[in-house]
Amino acid sequence: MVLKPKLDKLLRKKLPQNRHVRGDETNVIVSVNHRSERDLIKRFEDIDVDWPVVEKQLIAWSDLFRSGKKLSRSHLQLRRHAAIIRQYH
DSSP: OOHHHHHHHHHHHHSOTTEEEEEEEEEEEEEESOTTSOOEEEEEETTOOOHHHHHHHHHHTHHHHHTTOOEEEEEEEEEEEEEEOOOOO
């Protein structure tokens, strides 16, 4: 889980300490600037991205990259569920 420590650190900086946040899903969107190629759009539970699926598509596009095409968009989106933790005394 490469992303989890980075996300935990980011969330600690961005959210008050009395909030608990859990990742619900991660969306990965990658596209190449070639009209005949469809975008790779994948949804994964939590932050468990199946990176071999993404890598497989990038390898499939390798001839396009060698011919000068570039990634036109790459996007990683984490959707999260936030819940306030109440402390009772």
